[in-house]
Amino acid sequence: MKATAIIDTIIAKVKDILENHSTPLAQPLTLENAENVVQIIKTAIIAGGAEGFKTYLEQNESRDNTMNTVRSRCIVHCYTISRVTSIRRRSVTR
Numbered sequence: 001m002k003a004t005a006i007i008d009t010i011i012a013k014v015k016d017i018l019e020n021h022s023t024p025l026a027q028p029l030t031l032e033n034a035e036n037v038v039q040i041i042k043t044a045i046i047a048g049g050a051e052g053f054k055t056y057l058e059q060n061e062s063r064d065n066t067m068n069t070v071r072s073r074c075i076v077h078c079y080t081i082s083r084v085t086s087i088r089r090r091s092v093t094r
Contacts, residue, residue, distance in 0.1 A: 002059050010052035017044040050081040 018025065021040045027033040057074050 002056070005059060006052045006055050009055040010048040013051040014044040014048040017047055046081055050078040054078045 018040065024033065024036045024040060027036075054075065057078075
């Protein structure tokens with residue numbers, strides 16, 4: 001089922017990001033720590049969504065030129081989101 005693969009991809013990406021930021025997530029509640037946690041969660045959600053959408057596109061491969069054009073544009077968009085997420089992740093951990 002396509003939905004299951006997309007859900008699994010999203011969960012795996014979110015879990016990976018949250019596990020990589022376990023130290024800030026374990027800190028006591030302060031304004032600064034809360035802001036960091038919000039950024040980490042935003043990053044995880046954005047990256048998870050991008051990965052989920054990428055999985056959706058890959059599962060719906062089509063030889064139709066129109067779909068290939070849409071797919072290519074979406075992959076570029078997902079890559080851009082992924083790069084922004086990576087930049088944000090580095091700034092959150094500092």
